[in-house]
Amino acid sequence: xxxxxxxxxxxxxxxxxxxxxxxxxxxxxxxxxxxxxxxxxxxxxxxxxxxxxxxxxxxxxxxxxxxxxxxxxxxxxxxxxxxxxxxxxxxxxxxxxxxxxxxxxxxxxxxxxxxxxxxxxxxxxxxxxxxxxxxxxxxxxxxxxxxxxxxxxxxxxxxxxxxxxxxxxxxxxxxxxxxxxxxxxxxxxxxxxxxxxxxxxxxxxxxxxxxxxxxxxxxxxxxxxxxxxxxxxxxxxxxxxxxxxxxxxxxxxxxxxxxxxxxxxxxxxxxxxxxxxxxxxxxxxxxxxxxxxxxxxxxxxxxxxxxxxxxxxxxxxxxxxxxxxxxxxxxxxxxxxxxxxxxxxxxxxxxxxxxxxxxxxxxxxx
Numbered sequence: 001x002x003x004x005x006x007x008x009x010x011x012x013x014x015x016x017x018x019x020x021x022x023x024x025x026x027x028x029x030x031x032x033x034x035x036x037x038x039x040x041x042x043x044x045x046x047x048x049x050x051x052x053x054x055x056x057x058x059x060x061x062x063x064x065x066x067x068x069x070x071x072x073x074x075x076x077x078x079x080x081x082x083x084x085x086x087x088x089x090x091x092x093x094x095x096x097x098x099x100x101x102x103x104x105x106x107x108x109x110x111x112x113x114x115x116x117x118x119x120x121x122x123x124x125x126x127x128x129x130x131x132x133x134x135x136x137x138x139x140x141x142x143x144x145x146x147x148x149x150x151x152x153x154x155x156x157x158x159x160x161x162x163x164x165x166x167x168x169x170x171x172x173x174x175x176x177x178x179x180x181x182x183x184x185x186x187x188x189x190x191x192x193x194x195x196x197x198x199x200x201x202x203x204x205x206x207x208x209x210x211x212x213x214x215x216x217x218x219x220x221x222x223x224x225x226x227x228x229x230x231x232x233x234x235x236x237x238x239x240x241x242x243x244x245x246x247x248x249x250x251x252x253x254x255x256x257x258x259x260x261x262x263x264x265x266x267x268x269x270x271x272x273x274x275x276x277x278x279x280x281x282x283x284x285x286x287x288x289x290x291x292x293x294x295x296x297x298x299x300x301x302x303x304x305x306x307x308x309x310x311x312x313x314x315x316x317x318x319x320x321x322x323x324x325x326x327x328x329x330x331x332x333x334x335x336x337x338x339x340x341x342x343x344x345x346x347x348x349x350x351x352x353x354x355x356x357x358x359x360x361x362x363x364x365x366x
Contacts, residue, residue, distance in 0.1 A: 006218035014084040017207035018092055021066045021166055025093040066166040067095040071156055074116035074228035077171035080216035083223055086124045098125040099159045101152045102132045131155045145238055172197055172206045175213040178263035179243045191274045196267030281309035293360030296337045308334050315348055318363035324349035
């Protein structure tokens with residue numbers, strides 16, 4: 001008898017994500033002497049599925065095998081991801097570790113992080129880090145959610161560098177993707193923002209983007225994995241929590257089921273379009289770029305979606321921070337190209353100024 005459908009689904013998703021590292025696995029790796037407690041064995045080589053958390057891989061990956069780290073908060077999504085990763089990685093000869101981050105925003109958060117780290121080690125992940133971060137007072141765009149996210153990713157980056165990890169796995173699901181699209185719509189964001197979270201971005205992987213949250217919770221129940229429900233996820237003070245518990249249920253009720261899946265599909269379609277436009281913009285950028293700046297006449301001939309991408313790329317190259325460069329800034333830059341009547345420079349985040357003079361558009365950092 002095979003595993004429960006939810007368990008099979010999370011393992012398959014992780015197996016697909018790990019496949020890209022299989023070529024880096026050494027030809028041989030050591031036997032694992034970790035034993036399953038005898039009371040949980042029904043027959044030789046057979047572990048009682050009710051106690052699946054006591055399963056141990058038969059082989060231990062070699063020390064030189066590629067390492068992946070799982071970012072784990074202790075919630076259902078990330079615990080399911082951790083369990084599936086250690087199970088599938090062992091079969092492929094890949095090392096699997098984990099990182100849990102204590103944001104210090106709730107009472108008892110440090111003790112909870114230590115507890116989560118203990119659970120991860122019991123699952124067989126190694127190395128496991130429990131890292132504390134300082135979340136600065138929220139300022140500007142994004143509020144406390146953005147500040148906590150930035151601190152968390154900085155900690156994950158540091159852990160990945162320290163351990164030499166090939167990838168960091170994140171537990172975002174299809175539900176998270178739908179929420180991201182709705183937030184982008186509410187903010188009036190462009191195509192790239194509406195394309196949601198990518199399955200692959202640098203060292204980060206999101207194996208569960210095609211799975212829903214109910215699947216990960218069901219898998220944790222079957223595997224007897226204790227999970228922690230973050231109270232921030234239901235706190236209406238946080239925008240994403242309101243989308244999750246107020247906006248999406250209303251849409252599902254009045255528009256019929258399948259809204260989450262439709263929004264996730266929309267993200268995939270937007271991502272395809274955004275990727276194509278980015279490639280086009282990168283190609284024409286070389287054609288309109290001169291030593292003294294960009295050619296506004298040639299820029300004006302381009303479709304708006306491509307032209308604005310070229311301008312944004314130029315602003316980023318001049319030192320304007322991507323996280324602070326918003327649609328209104330790009331529109332102002334576009335006006336300097338397509339509706340110029342002698343106006344002064346456009347001031348951009350990061351002390352960058354875009355000026356049009358002598359037949360060129362130039363970016364300078366003050």
